[in-house]
Amino acid sequence: MQSEMIKRAKELLASGEVARVVGWKAGEFDYDITPGVFTTAEELDSAFLYNDLCEANLSKYMIAQSRKEGKTLVFLKPCDTYSFSQLLKEHRILRENVYVIGVPCDGKVDVDTVKATGLTGICSMTSDGETVTVKTLYGDSTMSKADAMSERCINCKSKKHVVYDELLGEEGDVVADNHRFDMVEKIEAMTPDERFEFWRNELSRCIRCNACRNVCPACSCEKCVFDNEQSGAFNKGASDSFEENMFHIIRAFHVAGRCTDCGECSRVCPQNIPLHLLNRKFIKDINELYGEYQAGENADERAPLNTFTTEDVEPSIVYERGGKQ
Amino acid sequence: MQKQDKQELILRISGVNARKCMRCGKCSATCPAYDEMEYHPHQFVYMVESGNIEPLLSSDSIYKCLTCFACVERCPRDVQPAKLIEAVRLAVIREQDKNHMKKGDLPELLDEDLPQQAIVSAFRKYTK
Amino acid sequence: MQVKETNEFKPKIVAFCCNWCSYAGADLAGTNRLQYPADVKIIRVPCSCRVNPMFILRAFQRGADGVILCGCHPGDCHYTTGNYYTRRRMTLLFSMLDYLGIEKERTRVEWVSAAEGAKFAATMNDFVATVTKLGENKRLEDLRCKAK
């Protein structure tokens, strides 16, 4: 796949159809892959990479890249295309300046997942699609790819590209029988005290580094309310537990109905807070109360919070449903 | 069984909301078994609604309904009179307690050829 | 003015009322001299859809123990559709607060028309009783604002 991608990228660069390519760049180790911009065939040859370790969602970069001179080629994995499509819907990306090549993905290997198994000093990590071989300072080992994937890939929602100009490899399908709401259900089934404890424990670790927000394709505001002294929500240091709650509730609310569940927030959180569980709660509620909705899937459908039906449930439903008392 | 209970039972079995009826009579107008019936489809609807169930239970009309569903199809308010008639019929069947087998009688009747479904439905019916 | 100190818990309740129905309903409750606790303080907004979830969290941060939002009955919105958006927004927000283990009874949406003075008073009485039972808001408090 990688060589095919490089070949297409070179062709498009050479023909002048695109001025630059956004893809993944090799790092010091196999797993520290950086999103990168390539403008020459040489750069592509020396550093362009696509393998089972390329986790980053490149769609958000297109907000800035699509405003540059000339067209930009971007490689998008199936789940990235949902983010891209949602951004298009919100007029954040200039579609005519982007050439999208959809690339297949059957789940990415995540270094944090591998480290969680107890391996340390990981100098090299390779995947052949079935098995992951890990070389560390203290010896080598192998594991099945399934054990090395992060939760978001295990519960992949779709292997289908919702937007592209060109597709490399086989097109996949929406994965209907994923279990992405299992953990949400588990939390819902807790007592309020347990839920409070659970989230306090998670959110109290927040260091307000903004990685979740800055990586989030839905969080593309010109100026975030939390950075705006005038907004009344300005909040830089999470000086009180309230501010931790406030930041995460409002952030989740602002992306409710727009979040495609790409999972980047949880991936990048330096404190391993399962932020996707907040977003998925909204997604689950929306699905249950207002009908199935997948952000980014359909360009014409109105976002659930920007529409209504006269028969919508009353907010009092919250008293009746949800977890234990 | 009290009058009200019977009404509730019939409404529950049928799933019909008799109050939706606006008394247009289209069900009876369309009914092919009309002349055979003592009580006509529209009467079923408002007799059940008013709780006047007894005459229906003892009337032949419940067996005259062909269950052709013409009334269901034609009803402009989606009341589904035929389901109501069916429910009255069921209520009669359920009420004839003495005709029921006891569940203890069942095992003797079972044999290898009896379809599984029949056994299950027999248990359901006779263990009411 | 004489000062009265009691130890009993008096909740702080913020009520957002839309200008056209609920604020008028509250006025009607007043005109009819219908009693409800003084713990309820009303903020007038043009429409229930003006209420940003941030306002609700802000109220809790600043020491509110309960927040209630009143608007026109669905279908009666002065702006035709505002309360339908409110309904979705608040349903999701309240569900999220519940998910985080924050007592869901502290937040409420109630539709009160301009003619429903009695309903307004009854709603406030009930809400104050519910929040009083829950006691002080601890889970969404900001300690900096509590310290006197």
Add this chain to the structure above:
Amino acid sequence: MQKIGVFVCHCGTNIAATVDVKAVAEALKGEPGVVFSTDYQYMCSEAGQNLIKNSIKEYGLTGVVVCSCSPRMHEQTFRKAAQSAGINPYMVEIANIREQCSWIHKDIWSATEKAIILGKAAVAKVQLNAPLTAGESPVVKRALVIGGGIAGIQTALDIAEAGFEVDIVEKQPTIGGKMTQIDKTFPTLDCAACILTPKMVDCAQNEKIKIYSYSEVADVKGFVGNFTVKIKKKARYVDEDKCTGCGICTEKCPVKNVPNEFNMGMDNRRAIYIPFAQAVPKVATIDANYCNMLKNGKCGVCSKFCTVGAIDYKQQDTIVEEKYGAIVVATGFNPIKLDDFDEFAYSQSKDVITSLEFERLTNAAGPTSGTLLRPSDGKHPHTIVFVQCVGSRDTSGCGKTYCSKICCMYTAKHAMLTREKYPDTDVYVFYIDVRTPGKNFDEFYRRAVEEYGVHYIKGMVGKVVPRSDGTLMVQASDLLSNEQLHINADLVVLAAAIEPDKSARSLATMLTASMDTNDFFTEAHPKLRPVESPTAGIFLSGVCQGPKDIPETVSQASAAAAKVIGLLAKDKLTCNPCVAQANELMCNGCSSCEKVCPYGAITYSDKEFRMPDRTTAIRRVASVNEAVCQGCGACTVACPSGAMDLKGFSNSQIMAEVDAICK
């Protein structure tokens, strides 16, 4: 920092009996920004207002807080007082310490404490108030009426009468609408044409009225007082100015088999036609679907016979752009299609007809020249069955859930007229309920029964079966005698439900006017503003808003005209200054606000910005049309970045109130 004056009203004892007003005034003195605080017996009295005015001048106040009764009562009073003393009226805030404090609390201590808090909240809000100026927008003194039926005609005539220019856009070749097809009108039985055609002629002759016939609205931009509308004039292949309406072409045209829609397809017309004798404008129109010349270039007969050279086969659709101050929707209705009601054999038998077809069969200008004959064999029918509520009050999904309102009366009319003209005819009317609320309506219906011997039978028809002898077997129930009837009828007339014209939905989108689930336009208020759409500057006339008979339609048409005249009589519109405002620097261009705006007040445009990194960039940003925005604030919450705020109820103002209350 504002200089705020606080004025606490006693309202006699209404407030002072349960709130220690002096303590309130005293407590508020210490609030930031408060430079003056006092109390007075009656703030709303002239003396009270003078106290406010004098204090403003004396202390140089920039903001005023009045602790008094509900703002719904005296906000305007105090705003005017403040304005007359030279400060902006929107620098006044009211703390409602009567309806929401003194009247509901008995305990002085807690009522006073609450009054102080409410006062503090008002002070905190006024700190952040900004002077607001109501914008003004000019009014284009011209109205557009969409739809040229009796509703549109009446509205146009009334507006023109007041001296304003008004245009009618009608998609048919002639104005007149459904009423032209009706024979007589209930309950007076006067001839529809006799009362309608003079009005049509008035329209044509009124120099204030311009008729765009055979035209449609293609696009609407703008807002109240200033709409820009694109009107598509469909090619009729006849020069309207040249055509004299002599009708020679319509006699010579060799294409004779075009179903005549004016007679509900019960006879034929030519490919070039004038819908009916009294059409306005009386101009021929070529039906491009049938004209041989247009289809394959072979013919040209009409052109040859036209003495004034009006025929123009090369004519194209043209777009006219006009500006209007107000738009009246009068798009009317159609009977529903009866395809889903095969129990009545409508599509199987020619002798099962709709009421509108019946109108044509009894009309002197109709296919039978006014003699009631069966469409199948041209014989005189002896037994006629009328079926009411066909597709009305139907929740099964085939029809409409609402009552079509007019059918009871026109069916009584049909039955009565039939019995009058053909006393040998048996007439049955099957009804569920007979609804006759209207002046002389019930008397009319009773006359049909009592004087004309129409058989009214309570019950619905179950099915109609065409029989080999050409009759129709009607099976119905008579609920009162509890029997099933079988009637051999010669003609069955179905009172089909009426529905809004299909074009209304797309028009509503263009106008950003809201509709209900049945595609009827919704009114701004169901009781108090029944002829206005919630979208400012859009008015409703006739059945497009809900089923109506002619007198009701005409009164609503005149009401809509009155509203339009009221609007056009103004040179400028004063806007509500408490409107949404987009901060372009923070706007993402995501369109969330646009989607939730019920008024279509938000538009987007690409603008060039100097970015923080000193480059320039084109960004898509929202802007609010202050003339259209009504200030609900839905957009402010839909906006994730907080770029959208509401003047007078800004985020910071509301949060300041929250803070003050929760302190």
Add this chain to the structure above:
Amino acid sequence: MFTLPVSKLNDLFAAVASTRKLYLPVDDEASGHAEYKVWHEGVTLSNALNTARSAKDFFFPQTENLVDFKMEGKTIEVIDTRTESEDFVVFGVRACDARSFDILDRVFLAEPVDSYYKNRREHGVIVTLACTRPEETCFCTVFGIDPTNPAGDVSGWIAGENLYLSANTEKGEAFLSSVSKLLAESDDEAVKAQQAEVKEILKKLPLGSLDLTPFKPENLLKLFDSKRWKDLSEACLGCGSCTFVCPTCQCYDIRDFDTGHGIKRYRCWDSCMYSDFTRMAHGNPRLTQVERFRQRFMHKLVYYPSNNEGIYSCVGCGRCLAKCPISMNIAKVIKALGEEA
């Protein structure tokens, strides 16, 4: 040198905790990280190499209240909220973080002295622990840090079944004497053996050979003008995770919070990666992410050493390598700019 069997660690912790707060790395189940937590009975020392957040929090917390204001009418009352810090001990600090305190000291203890920092610093005792299993992201050796011989008030080693402790400062001496009952005198044979063993591993560290020679004051302009900054920073999200996990990043913002009863003036960590960092009336002095990105690394590798006798303000702990959402980090920057220079 003193020693104590590892099996008796709990006794040592209990003894320390009886007189003052004791912090030590503890495994956090929810995050899977080790974090510093207060010791109480039942808490055990983490085996992890290092904590997710650095130890700088003890002296320079993420947010801290500086002063309160109260407004009454037209007067403002200023309330000094400073109190003398309680004594505390941090146990298990690694060599890299131990070095970070020197770097922070040079900032906060230089004139004008930061009294908030100084107060905590004076009351804290640092007990370090030598590393035995370095990670691939470790490159402290590049900065001349010996992870087998960590600094701190007391240096510590866990070798075999024993903990070895050796005081480096007066505070350290006092600490050891306060728990002397539990300790026994010992030679340093076991420690030396362990050091030799670990040094073999250190030789294999993939980033151990990063070359810092180009990063010297005289190359300032050349490095500043490097063409590489653009592509290195291209994917930077502008978040603050690198700065917030960094043990030496010491930038903060001062803000006022209106509690409704008064103003709390507090400071909180800030990040030079943020677009509003050091924003002034005219705007941000560093207009784009390229400049912000450059600032961070130039500060760590050039500006700081230029002002501090060549000491780099990076300790090679590797946290930013592990945590950057886009895997861009100081090691890649050192390599890229080194290649160019």
